[in-house]
Structure formats: structure tokens, C-alpha cells
Amino acid sequence: MGAxxxxxxxxxxxxxxxxxILKHAQDGGIVTQLFGFALDEGIIDGAIVAATKEFAAKYxxxxxxxxxxxxxxxxxxxxxxxxxxxxxxxxxxxxxxxVSPNVSLIKEATRSFGLDKVGIVGTPCQMQAIRxxxxxxxxxxxxxxxxxxxxxxxCMENFPYQSILQLVEDHAAMKMESVKKMEIGKxxxxxxxxxxxxxxxxxxxxxxxxxxxxxxxxDYVANLGxxxxxxxxxxxxxxxxxxxSKIGDSVWAKAMAAGCFETQPIEKVKPGLELVxxxxxEKISKNKKNLEERAVFGVGKxxxxxxx
Amino acid sequence: MAxxxxxxxxxxxxxxxxTVALADNYAGLxxxxxxxxxxxxxxxxxxxxxxxxVDVSFVEGSVCINDKLAVEEIKETREKSAVVVALGGCxxxxxxxxxxxxxxxxxxAQEAYLPIGDLIKVDVYIPGCAPSxxxxxxxxxxxxxxxxxxxxxxxxxxxYLKPLMMAADRGTSACFCDLMTNVINQGLxxxxxxxxxxxxxxxxxxxxxxxxxxxxxxIKCGACYNQCPRSWFSFDxxxxxxSINETIMAALQ
Numbered sequence: 001m002g003a004x005x006x007x008x009x010x011x012x013x014x015x016x017x018x019x020x021i022l023k024h025a026q027d028g029g030i031v032t033q034l035f036g037f038a039l040d041e042g043i044i045d046g047a048i049v050a051a052t053k054e055f056a057a058k059y060x061x062x063x064x065x066x067x068x069x070x071x072x073x074x075x076x077x078x079x080x081x082x083x084x085x086x087x088x089x090x091x092x093x094x095x096x097x098x099v100s101p102n103v104s105l106i107k108e109a110t111r112s113f114g115l116d117k118v119g120i121v122g123t124p125c126q127m128q129a130i131r132x133x134x135x136x137x138x139x140x141x142x143x144x145x146x147x148x149x150x151x152x153x154x155c156m157e158n159f160p161y162q163s164i165l166q167l168v169e170d171h172a173a174m175k176m177e178s179v180k181k182m183e184i185g186k187x188x189x190x191x192x193x194x195x196x197x198x199x200x201x202x203x204x205x206x207x208x209x210x211x212x213x214x215x216x217x218x219d220y221v222a223n224l225g226x227x228x229x230x231x232x233x234x235x236x237x238x239x240x241x242x243x244x245s246k247i248g249d250s251v252w253a254k255a256m257a258a259g260c261f262e263t264q265p266i267e268k269v270k271p272g273l274e275l276v277x278x279x280x281x282e283k284i285s286k287n288k289k290n291l292e293e294r295a296v297f298g299v300g301k302x303x304x305x306x307x308x
Numbered sequence: 309m310a311x312x313x314x315x316x317x318x319x320x321x322x323x324x325x326x327t328v329a330l331a332d333n334y335a336g337l338x339x340x341x342x343x344x345x346x347x348x349x350x351x352x353x354x355x356x357x358x359x360x361x362v363d364v365s366f367v368e369g370s371v372c373i374n375d376k377l378a379v380e381e382i383k384e385t386r387e388k389s390a391v392v393v394a395l396g397g398c399x400x401x402x403x404x405x406x407x408x409x410x411x412x413x414x415x416x417a418q419e420a421y422l423p424i425g426d427l428i429k430v431d432v433y434i435p436g437c438a439p440s441x442x443x444x445x446x447x448x449x450x451x452x453x454x455x456x457x458x459x460x461x462x463x464x465x466x467x468y469l470k471p472l473m474m475a476a477d478r479g480t481s482a483c484f485c486d487l488m489t490n491v492i493n494q495g496l497x498x499x500x501x502x503x504x505x506x507x508x509x510x511x512x513x514x515x516x517x518x519x520x521x522x523x524x525x526x527i528k529c530g531a532c533y534n535q536c537p538r539s540w541f542s543f544d545x546x547x548x549x550x551s552i553n554e555t556i557m558a559a560l561q
Contacts, residue, residue, distance in 0.1 A: 006547075077516070080501065099517025101501025108505070122500070129500040129537040131549045136471070139506025139531030141329070141440035158498065161516045211517075213498030213538065224547065245550055304494045306538045308471060 004280035006223025008242040009249050011273065012263040013234040024093040026183070027231040028239030030261075031121050031151050032093045034227065036086045037255045038119055044148045047119030048109055050100035051081035051092035059088055064108060075177040076168075077161050080105045082113045095153075097182045098161045099211065103129045107139075110146045117148035124219035124228075127152040131224045149251055152222020154230025154240075154276075155214075156184070156283055163209035167191075172199040185231060215290045216306065220280035227252060233276040234269055240276060312343070313455050315448075316362040317350035318385045320378050321405055321421055322369025325438035326396040327352050330366075332441040339560045340445070344452040364451050365389035366434075370398040370405045370421040379427070386428040393447065394430045394476065397437035397529030399423060401482035404437070404527045425480040433475040435482070437508045437529035447472065449559050468552065471540045482530030484511060484521035486539075492518065496538040506535035 015028030021036070022029050031049075038044040053073045056063045063081045073079070078100030083089045102122045109115045120130060127150060134144035159167075164182070168174050172191045181192040189201040222228035226248030233240035241263075243252045255261060266273055294303035319327070331337060331353065341347060349356040359365075365385050372378045386392055397403030402423045410419020424430055434447055447469070454465035484507075491497045499517035504510075511525035512532060519532070533539050545552065 099499035101499050101504065101514040101517060104501030104504035104512075104514055106501075106505045123498075125498045125537060126500045128541065128546065129502045131546045132537050132541060133502060133505070133535060135446070135468075135546060135549055135552060136534075137440040137442045138436045138535040139440070139508060139529075140535065141332075141438070141442070143440075143505075144442055160518075211498060212495040216496060216538075217498065218543075224549070304490060304496065306496055306541050308474065308540055308542050 004277060004284055005221050005242070005273070006219070006228075006244065008228075008244045010243045010252075011266045012241050013238045013266050013269040014241045014261045014263040015238045017259055017262050021090065021093070022237070024090050026093070026095040026181075027237065028229075028234070028241075029093070030229040030239045030241055031153070032089050033260050034149070034151060034251065034255060035083070035119050035121070036089055037258060037260045038149050038251060039084070039086065039089075041254065041258075042117075043251055043254075044115075044117045044119035046082050046084045046109065046113060046115040047089070047121065047149075048102050048105045049081055049083055049089070049092045049121055050078040050096050050102060051083075052076065052079060052096070055079070055081060055088075055091050058091060062088065064105065074161070074165075076164060076179065076182075082109055082115070094181065095183070097184070098159045098164045102126055103133070106130065106133065106147070107143050110143055116146055118146050119149040119151070120147065121151045121153065122222075123155040123158060124152055124222040124224070125155075125213075125217055127222050127224040127228075128219065149247060150224075150226050152225025152228035154221050154228065154232055155217075156220065156279065157210040157214040157217075159206075159209055160211055163211070166209060167201060167206060171201050171205055174199060215287060216294070217287055218284050218307075220283045221276065232279060233266065233272055238264070238269070240266065240273075311456050312346040313364060313452050314348050314362040315345045316348050316360060316365040316385070316389065317353070318359060318365055318367045318381055319351045320367065320369035320382065320399070320424070321372050322396060322398045324352065324368075326368040326399075326444075329396075329438040329441050330444050333445050336441075336445055336560050340448055344456075344559075345448065359384045359388055361388045363389070363455055364391045364393060366393045366395045367399045367424050368395050370402050370423050371427055372418045373420045373422055373427075374418045375415075382424055382427055391431045391451065392424075392428065393432040393434060393451075394424050395434050395444070396439050397435060397482075397527070397531070400425070400430075400433045400435050400475075401480060401528055401530045403529045406528050423480040425476065430476045432469060432472045433534075434472065435475065435530040435534045436506075437527060437531060445560070446556055449556050452559075464552070464555070467542065467545050471542055471545075474540060475534060481528070482533060483528050484519075484523055484526040484532060486530070486533035487512075487519050487521065487536065490533065491536055491538050498538065500537060502535045502537060503532035506531040
């Protein structure tokens with residue numbers, strides 16, 4: 001206990017001061033605003049984000065997806081994409097709740113997309129992946145030093161695409177293309193329809209659809225991001241922001257000085273860090289137990305433990 | 309910093325891409341040679357070519373077992389080096405030389421190639437085709453700190469090198485299939501995308517957030533599996549990424 005939130009230099013509750021971003025954002029628009037600011041300032045010259053088919057149709061040169069079977073890409077299926085402008089960023093905003101292999105573009109971003117200073121947003125495991133890639137660049141020549149801003153998002157677990165399909169179309173009885181927003185909060189999975197309908201599912205229903213790989217994850221709040229953020233701990237429409245590295249500290253200070261964010265001290269908001277800590281502990285102890293069970297899974301045979 | 313480590317470079321059946329990757333550290337390589345490393349022998353970059361007694365030897369390429377000289381050289385490398393580092397996919401896993409069936413001019417009878425770990429004990433792997441200049445640099449600095457550093461530096465270097473030593477113990481074959489057998493089948497893949505980024509031949513894409521390998525394209529270099537954060541991951545080392553990067557960059561000033 002005590003290490004569940006990782007190292008951080010500062011923590012606040014924040015939201016973007018840009019009304020246009022807030023309109024499209026999942027919560028406080030932190031990631032979109034940070035990347036928008038970093039682009040304007042030349043801190044990054046592009047960012048890897050999770051976009052969708054609509055984005056790819058509008059900006060085909062910004063994705064690596066194979067266009068030959070483009071019609072087969074479903075609504076809400078994430079496509080890793082490179083964004084270079086605020087408009088592209090806003091077109092890709094919002095949480096998708098299923099797996100987007102953003103790290104798959106990290107090398108290509110510095111090659112065919114020509115970026116020298118790459119921004120990337122990702123889940124805690126993706127932050128682990130890029131830090132491993134910086135320290136042990138096995139297949140990533142000249143990539144590590146090009147990663148100029150890594151923003152991690154809080155993550156309890158992720159879902160395969162087909163799980164989201166099952167939850168939305170079976171349990172919530174809505175068509176994927178009619179969904180405006182999905183959200184996990186207040187102990188429920190929420191599906192908002194474009195016509196205004198709202199369906200809520202208890203998380204008890206969603207658990208069995210979680211991606212198995214998430215069950216060994218020991219990081220809830222993206223300990224290895226330069227900055228990490230998520231809705232948990234902050235009031236509706238706001239996000240909790242943890243500034244972690246020297247890079248993160250410098251970018252956050254500049255963004256604050258430029259008036260990008262409105263903030264409140266995390267101690268002053270409800271439910272605050274207490275809830276973040278509680279959920280982090282729940283995730284970590286549950287998954288540590290899973291790792292222990294994996295060690296005695298068979299008869300004298302263990303499942304592999306990736307951590308050394 | 310007069311107390312340099314002695315290093316050698318044995319070049320077997322490899323394409324010189326690993327040599328180029330080492331040289332691609334540019335000024336960093338000059339700093340390494342200036343302050344930390346006494347390069348005793350190396351084809352291409354040094355005058356002396358014959359294997360000598362050294363602290364650390366890097367080996368590029370696999371061994372053609374039909375070539376007497378190559379077999380002698382790998383054995384002599386082992387006998388004369390305290391630490392043997394397999395540099396690159398061919399030395400570690402055979403890589404593209406796994407596909408050899410012989411018949412090439414001007415030595416058609418040279419058809420059987422093995423990764424060096426099948427003939428000698430290897431201490432450290434640097435996988436990748438080609439391995440990145442930065443990983444070669446990091447291992448070189450870590451090797452120096454391990455042999456000549458303060459107790460804290462030794463501990464840091466040991467922790468850093470441990471997974472690469474474990475990779476050497478794990479075996480001499482690699483393939484995209486490792487992601488299936490040791491990551492996905494073990495319930496560990498979370499779809500980050502590292503493997504697709506690492507693949508030098510773009511054999512890996514992602515379908516619904518999981519790696520999809522074009523197995524006919526796979527050259528068996530082992531980059532995907534070793535880059536995967538769920539193949540091996542050390543919280544102690546990776547969590548200290550900022551200070552380790554700073555230590556390495558400071559060492560190269």
C-alpha cells in the first residue's frame with residue numbers, strides 16, 4: 001500500500017477551457033487539450049490517438065488501416081491514427097472502451113509520418129510498453145528519444161471489440177451505430193444513444209467480457225505516463241490529472257500558464273484521491289491474487305508470469 | 309575513466325547490419341571508445357581482426373557448421389571472453405539464416421547455420437534485426453558499469469542486463485509464433501501494439517486489438533516477442549526509466 005498511485009509531482013482536478021473541446025470530450029478534455037497545446041507550441045509535431053472509421057474516412061492518410069476492406073470496419077472499432085491538427089484531434093476525441101493498439105504506430109510515426117516529436121496517448125499497459133521500448137529498444141531504432149509526450153489514461157480493464165458489441169447490442173439492446181457515447185462511472189457501464197436514450201448496465205454484467213490480458217495488470221493510474229488522467233476522483237465534466245515526469249511537469253506548467261485548463265485542488269473536490277486510491281488498491285490486489293493463482297494453475301504446472 | 313573494459317567483435321554469418329547499427333551511434337560510439345571501451349579486435353572497424361582475450365565479446369551472425377573456421381572462431385571467442393553477447397537476430401536465434409538450404413555461390417556446400425547459443429554458452433542477448441543502436445549502446449554502458457562501476461552502478465547494471473541474460477537462457481529459436489504460444493495462449497496479451505511496431509518486415513498487424521502475423525513473412529528474428537511488455541517486464545528497471553536514461557546520457561557526454 002502507498003505505491004498504488006505511482007510517483008507524481010502534482011495532482012489536480014482539471015478541465016479544458018476550450019468549449020469546443022469539452023463538447024466532444026469524454027470528461028475534462030485533458031488529452032485533447034494537452035495535445036492541442038503541445039502541437040501549437042511545437043512540443044510535439046503529431047500524436048498517436050485512437051480514432052474510428054469516420055475519422056479514417058475523412059483523413060485516410062492519417063491511418064495505416066487497409067482500405068481494401070474498409071466497409072468491414074465496424075462503428076466504435078478503434079483505429080490507431082496520427083493527428084497533426086486540432087481539427088483532427090477533436091475528430092478522434094473520446095473513449096472507445098475497446099482495444100486500440102496505439103503503440104503499433106510508434107515506429108511508423110517517426111518513419112512514413114515523418115514526426116520528430118511524437119505524442120502518444122494510451123492505457124497504463126501501453127505506457128509500460130513505451131517505457132520498455134525506450135529502455136530496451138529491440139525493434140525500435142531511433143524511436144525512444146522521439147517520444148516527446150506520453151499521456152496515460154486511468155484504466156481498470158479493457159474490452160475486446162466483440163465484448164463491446166455484445167454489451168451494447170445484446171445487453172443494452174442498442175445498435176452500435178446509434179451509440180453517441182459510452183462511459184464507465186458510478187459503478188455502471190453507460191451507453192448513450194444518439195436520440196437521447198440512456199442504458200445502464202451493472203459492472204457485474206460487464207466483468208466476464210473483460211480482456212483476459214488485463215487480469216495480470218498491476219497499474220491503474222498509468223504510473224509511467226508523463227502525465228496521467230482519468231475521470232475517477234473528480235466531479236462530472238472534470239478529470240483528475242497526475243503530473244509525473246520532468247517532461248510532464250514542464251508541459252503542464254506551460255499549458256497552465258497559457259490558460260489551457262481550469263483547475264481545482266484535488267483535496268477540495270469530491271470524491272477526490274480517496275476513491276482513486278481505493279480503486280487502485282482493488283485492481284492491484286485482485287490482479288496480484290490472479291498472478292498467485294496462475295502460479296499454481298495446473299498440477300505442478302504454472303501459467304507464465306511476465307514480471308521479473 | 310582510464311580503467312576501460314576490453315571488448316572484441318566476432319563476425320560470423322551476418323550481413324554487417326549489426327556492425328552498421330553499432331556505428332550508427334556516431335559520436336556516442338566515439339565517446340564509448342574514448343572513455344569506456346578498448347576495442348581489441350573487430351573486422352571492419354578495427355585493424356586487429358584475430359580473436360584475443362577480452363572482458364566482453366560481441367558476436368554478429370550465426371555459425372555455419374560446415375565452415376571449420378567459423379566453428380573454431382566461435383569456440384575461441386567463448387574461451388577467451390568473460391562475457392559473450394549475441395548481437396542481433398542471427399547470433400541469438402538464427403534469424404534469416406534459418407531459411408538457408410545451401411547451394412549459394414561460391415560455397416554451395418555451406419548450408420547448415422546455427423545460432424551461437426547452440427554451440428556455446430551465451431551470457432547476454434541483444435535481439436533485433438538489426439538491433440537498434442540505442443540498445444547496443446545501453447548494453448555497452450551497462451557492461452562497463454557492471455565491471456568497473458560503484459556498487460550502486462553494479463546493481464543498476466545487473467538489474468538492467470538481467471532480462472537480456474534471461475533471454476539468452478530461454479533458448480535459440482524465435483518466431484512470430486512466440487507471441488501466440490507464450491503471450492496470447494497464456495492469457496497475457498492486452499493488445500498494446502508493441503510487436504507490430506517492432507517487426508522489421510511488417511509481418512504483424514492487429515485484428516480486433518490482437519496481433520495477426522503473416523507467418524510467411526516472418527524472418528524469425530525475435531524482435532516482436534522481446535519487445536512485448538508481456539514477454540518480460542521488470543518493474544524495478546522500467547519504473548526508473550527517467551534516471552536510467554539520464555545515467556546513460558550523462559555517461560555519453
